[in-house]
Amino acid sequence: MFSYYLKLSFINFKRSPSLYALVLLTLSVGIGLVCANFALISVMSGDPIPEKSDRLIHVSMNTWATETPHEEPLHILRYRDAMHIEKADMVKSTVTFFASGIYVRDSESESLARINASVRATTAGFFDLTNAPFAYGTGFTENTGKVLVIGDELNQQLFGGGNNVGKVLELAGELFTIVGILEPWHLRPLFYHATENMAFNNTDDIFAPLETAIDLNWAVHARSSASDSVRTLDESRDKNYFYLQSWVELHKASDRKFLQQYLDNYSQSLKDAGEHPLDIRNELHDVNEWLLKQEVVDERVLAFSIATGLFLVVCIFNASSLLLSRFHAAKFEVGLRRAVGASKSQILTQGLIESSLLGVVASVVAIGLSGLFLIFSTEMLPNLANLAVLNGETLIAGVILSIVTANLASLYSIYRANRYTISAELK
């Protein structure tokens, strides 16, 4: 029966191809636009590290040394506050880092040309905490020393890929040995640095030990704030210079209260020593809470998604009225089929199969179009350049949406078809 209905549907399509093509196009354009937007939002609001996002905690503290803080609490920390977090013993691991950048070249290369590389100057806990995927070698284990982990892209740029552990790079006149190379690593959003509009940057090119970077006065490429005068980074360790971000991995999500207590005790001890003029206000956020707080989802895309949603509604209305006119033209046929014994439910099934088939075809066209729309949107909104990804979630949503909208659009004509009495059309 099913295949007979399919055949009937094809015959119907063939009978008025331009009308069905128009319906198909209308629905596909609407669905394609919605899907492209959905893809952007789903990537932007995705959980980049689902296996432990509830156990990874970002720490904000309120340790500004004067009574005029920039904001309370600050997401960037002083060296000594961050080091106190590193010492916490109720947690699985911790990481403290700042974003930097440097020009790099292979020390054995003939050419003096250097590549601009983004740097994460970090404590050794980074790789374990973020589940960084290693292709070769391992992370470093000390926060000092002239060693590096490099990302896949830089490995390609410098050496054309392959295992280059042990090779030596020159960074602003200093020699560093590669100890680890990562696989291609996409984090969307870049949860570990979701602030300063960096949430959709690529993962870093170079990961270097924190203390080494401080000693070498590498630039801080993200927000820094100070209430003391600090000339160079190496003199910042005991100054009120705020530039480090800290993350903590808990053994279990419910350990958060112990961490909170630990930090509050620390703030209290500062207060008792007269170094803490502000209220004690240490805030903890897990990955998803942190991304939400940083509002990483682009507001322009949200605004545009309202518009595309309404557009889809208009497309459904349009398809619906087109299909209704098609129905009026085919009234006689329905009456005839009823007269020769087709039951109402059979007419209904046939109508639904026809519209579902329309939906399936529309979904194919729509997914193609959504790819185009996605490229166009990221072209128009340059800050979303890294986000043009049609993920599985979007593809499935696209197919479901297509079938649902196609059925919605034909609903009224199917309903009308079912209300016809057998005799009315055969007179």
Add this chain to the structure above:
Amino acid sequence: MNIKALIKSLFLRKFSTGLLLLQLALTLGLIINSTILALDTKAKLEKDTGMPLDEMLVVVSSSTSGAFKELSYAASIAEEDLAKIEQIPGVIAAATSVQLPIQTGGWNGNVNDVDDQDAVLRDRYLKFVAKFHSNEKLAQIFDLDLAEGRYLTEADRTPLFSEEEMNIVITESLKNALYPSESAIGKLTNAGRIVGVVKDFVINPGLADDKQYAVFTNMPVTLAEFVQHYIIRVEPSQLNQVKAQIRDVILGVQPERDIFGLFSMREHMDSFYANDQGLVSLFIGLCILMVVITAISSYAYAQFHITQQTKLIGIRRALGATKKDIVMYVLTENWLVYALGCLIGIGATIGFNVMLSQYIELSKPDFVLAAMGVGILFVASTLATWLPAKKTSNIPPVIATKTV
């Protein structure tokens, strides 16, 4: 023309009429709000910044070798760069700067009178005063107008990290925030002693016009760990010619530099608003699609006259209606639907405006824009109805006699 009969005939097809009404309303809402967005963005881009945007060239570079860590070396290279740049024909003046105007964030800090430390508690913007560490030529490059006192001169040059008191110039809005009722000249702030006040210009477009706080010093910063900006004022229409030579001139002084930005201040302003402009393009694209879809619907709706009302119209023709009458009949029906659609559309426009305002800045709809939206829809739907109306009028009167 019998309006009553028309309305009655519309009621016969309440489902498809309802659909078309909603489509018209939503389309109108989208067109008006997209236009508002486009006009808002255009206004931002055309806002007078107070600077000669087309006569300012910006070079952004980083040093790539460790040699620049030596402060005096970096400073001497920068001096040599500027001297060489100023020798290029068409260049009026060049200066280093730690940052550019027309940006958010950047190099800033709190500024207050030394005797009024609490000023920052009264006005939080005083915590984020933009610092333009540059040289004495910056006023000429930015084309700043003096409001009071004098601009910085070569004699005001202060070495980086000097503990000495330094002379500074501030913007008028900062002066008004710090010294609302007296002259600022000679006053001592935590950033230095004020020798001049310049008229406001756009430093951070995200802030109100009276919050464009800035301090200018004659203390060039050439730290290797920071990106180096050279801002160059050129003769009118000499920009491209200077731009073409600049890379070679700078790399000729010292090759271990990566010049990754070379643009006019106008381009800088455009890229500041690139995402806003992009959103406008997306909305306009959507509007075009929406108008096309609505026109298709209008067409399909009017097409009914052929399939549905053939007999009725035939009778009309037989009873003496001219072809013109029939065309008018179909068009009037369309206009009636369309008038109702616009009425609902005003509601849709306001609703849409409120929804969008949750996410983006958007002005409120006004009458002129509403009239324009109505106009566009009017033309589109009339054109779409014209063809079926013409066809309908060709129904011969003889139809009336054919059918039972």
